[in-house]
Amino acid sequence: MKKIDIIEKFEDLPSPSYVCEENLLENNLKLLKKVQDEADVNILLALKGFALHSTFDLCKKYLKGCCASGLHEAILAKEEFGGEVHTYSPAFKEEEFDEIVSLSNHVVFNSFNQLNLLKHKAIGKTSIGLRVNPEYSSVEVDLYNPCGDFSRLGITKANFDETQLENIDGLHFHALCEQNVDALQGALKNFEENFGEYLAQMKWVNFGGGHHITRDDYDVEGLITTLKEFKNRYPHLEVYLEPGEAVGWQTGYLMATVLDIVNNGMNIAILDTSAEAHMPDTLAMPYKADIRGALNANEKEFTYRLGGNTCLAGDIIGDYSFDKPLEVGDKIILEDMIHYTMVKTTTFNGIKLPSIVIKKNDNCYQIVNNFGYNNYKVRLS
Numbered sequence: 001m002k003k004i005d006i007i008e009k010f011e012d013l014p015s016p017s018y019v020c021e022e023n024l025l026e027n028n029l030k031l032l033k034k035v036q037d038e039a040d041v042n043i044l045l046a047l048k049g050f051a052l053h054s055t056f057d058l059c060k061k062y063l064k065g066c067c068a069s070g071l072h073e074a075i076l077a078k079e080e081f082g083g084e085v086h087t088y089s090p091a092f093k094e095e096e097f098d099e100i101v102s103l104s105n106h107v108v109f110n111s112f113n114q115l116n117l118l119k120h121k122a123i124g125k126t127s128i129g130l131r132v133n134p135e136y137s138s139v140e141v142d143l144y145n146p147c148g149d150f151s152r153l154g155i156t157k158a159n160f161d162e163t164q165l166e167n168i169d170g171l172h173f174h175a176l177c178e179q180n181v182d183a184l185q186g187a188l189k190n191f192e193e194n195f196g197e198y199l200a201q202m203k204w205v206n207f208g209g210g211h212h213i214t215r216d217d218y219d220v221e222g223l224i225t226t227l228k229e230f231k232n233r234y235p236h237l238e239v240y241l242e243p244g245e246a247v248g249w250q251t252g253y254l255m256a257t258v259l260d261i262v263n264n265g266m267n268i269a270i271l272d273t274s275a276e277a278h279m280p281d282t283l284a285m286p287y288k289a290d291i292r293g294a295l296n297a298n299e300k301e302f303t304y305r306l307g308g309n310t311c312l313a314g315d316i317i318g319d320y321s322f323d324k325p326l327e328v329g330d331k332i333i334l335e336d337m338i339h340y341t342m343v344k345t346t347t348f349n350g351i352k353l354p355s356i357v358i359k360k361n362d363n364c365y366q367i368v369n370n371f372g373y374n375n376y377k378v379r380l381s
Contacts, residue, residue, distance in 0.1 A: 005367040007357075013255060013365060015331070016273040016354040020052055020252035020338050023361050028214040028247055029062035035213060035220060036064070039227035041239040044086060046209045047073040049244020049339050053080040054358055054368040059247070065105070067209075067242040071096045074103040086206070086240065088131060088172060090152060092118060101126050108172045108206070111155060112164055119167060129170035129206065130155060134190040136175050139210075141285055144177040146208075147187075157194040169203040171195055176210025178245055181222040184211060188230065204238040213246040248339030253292070254278065254354060258330045259309060266319075267304045269326050274308030276315045277348045279334070279341055283314065292333040294320040306332065310349040347376040 007013060036043045042064045053076060065084030066077035070092075077085045087100050088108035094117070101107060101122050108129040109115040115130065122128050133154030139145035146153045154173060175187035184207065192199075199205065212218050231239060256273035275282045282289060297303045300321035308315035317334070345353055353371035360366060 007365040007367060010255075010365070011331075013357060014355040014367065014370060015255060015257040016271075016278065016352075017255050017357045017367075018252065018337060018342055018354050019255055019357045019359055019365070020055065020248075021359045022055070022058065024251040025055060025248070026058060028249060028251060029059060031214055031220065032243070032246065033062040035224055035227075035241075036062075039224045039239075040231060041227050041241060042084070044084065044240060044242040045081070045247055046242045046244030047077060048343060049209070050248035051076065051343050052248070052338065052356070054356070054366075056081045063247075068104070071100055074100055078103045086242070088129075094118065097121050106170065106204070106206075108170075110153065112159075112161055115164065123167050127169040127203070128167055129172050129204070130168055131172045131174070132156075132160065132191070132195050134173050134175055134187050134194060136187040136190040138175070138179065138183045138186060139177040141177070143284060146177075147175045160195070162198065165198065165201065168201075170205055171198065171202060172206035172208060174208025174210065176208065178212045178215075179210055180212060180215075180217070181219045181226055184223070185226055188226070199234050199237065202237060204240065205234070206240040206242065209242045209244055211241055211243045211246060212249070213243060214249045215246075245339045250336050252336075252338040252359070254334040254337035254341065256332045256334065256354075258326055258328055258332065260328060261304075261326060267302070267326075268307055269304045269332075270307050270309055271317070271332060272309050273317075273334075273354065274310050274315055274348070274351050275317045276308060276310055276312050277346045277351050278308075278354055279317070279337060280344050280346075281340060282317060288318045289337065290335040291320050292335060294322050297321055302326070308351075310351055312349070347379060350376050352376075 032043050044065050044067045045063050046067050048069050060081050066081050067086045068074040068077050070089045074087045084105045086106040087104040090110045097118050104126050106127045107122050108131050110131050131154040133156045137147045173191050176183050256271040258269050259272050260270045262268050281287045297319035302325050303321040305319050306317040356369040358366045
């Protein structure tokens with residue numbers, strides 16, 4: 001059984017560490033449960049965004065289950081969460097599909113090719129759905145836009161074959177990325193215009209993820225109203241949403257330590273973490289993390305470029321300013337690093353993965369995982 005260490009002081013935490021604050025996570029879960037109950041819908045945890053299974057005993061008190069993107073996430077959902085498991089993949093591997101079916105309440109195909117190849121393995125064993133593309137494109141960053149031009153995700157209206165709907169129980173669409181209810185309303189309008197005629201013969205519909213429900217400015221009441229109105233139009237349908245970022249949003253941080261400060265035209269602080277290995281969205285999106293007590297460059301007296309501890313030249317977290325000079329040994333807290341972070345980490349350059357810590361409601365810290373050389377070695381051969 002995995003040993004869980006208890007630490008009382010923040011200063012004694014291993015560095016770097018992801019620290020998830022249990023009370024903040026529970027606040028998010030309570031809000032999601034409010035939407036679930038008042039709108040009479042089902043909210044699933046998207047493991048692609050938040051897979052911190054040490055918290056699943058808490059999460060499953062509020063949510064109905066998990067959505068998985070393939071075999072390994074489906075196994076994790078079944079083993080650690082329980083509840084419903086809904087699995088979608090852009091393409092399933094035939095040798096994995098029997099096990100996926102055995103784990104899943106719903107299996108969603110991305111194309112009619114996949115449906116025809118594998119449906120004989122699923123009929124009578126799980127509920128079968130199709131992912132459709134409502135062709136509503138409101139996501140500004142192409143990397144995260146599931147309905148952008150030439151998207152491989154979901155069946156468009158032009159490619160939808162209504163003669164192949166036998167044994168199909170539901171339709172799934174995903175069109176959002178960290179957006180408010182107005183984006184859902186736009187996607188829903190297109191979805192109903194393109195595919196509404198088939199809903200009478202369905203049992204369920206899945207609105208996918210990207211609903212930023214726990215963000216401060218999200219119109220929660222507007223979402224509840226939108227969901228109720230949809231259910232009034234289609235009272236026979238079960239409705240699912242599967243946010244990932246809304247579960248882990250603003251529930252914790254990545255704590256790192258300043259290892260060195262160099263000057264090559266500007267002050268550069270080298271941390272024991274890495275943008276490339278531990279927070280890749282800062283390079284891919286690009287996205288700039290907030291740092292506790294810091295502002296953008298030159299807004300405070302002392303400006304530093306924060307760099308990671310790998311040899312990748314571009315392993316740069318960003319330029320920030322501070323009230324006082326940084327010193328070797330200072331702790332840096334990068335905010336909102338719980339969702340879409342741990343699920344993407346790598347051991348590039350042999351850098352150590354951050355420890356995983358839960359800050360409990362009694363203000364003690366549980367170190368639920370430490371990582372070392374073997375985590376690097378086992379990924380190689």
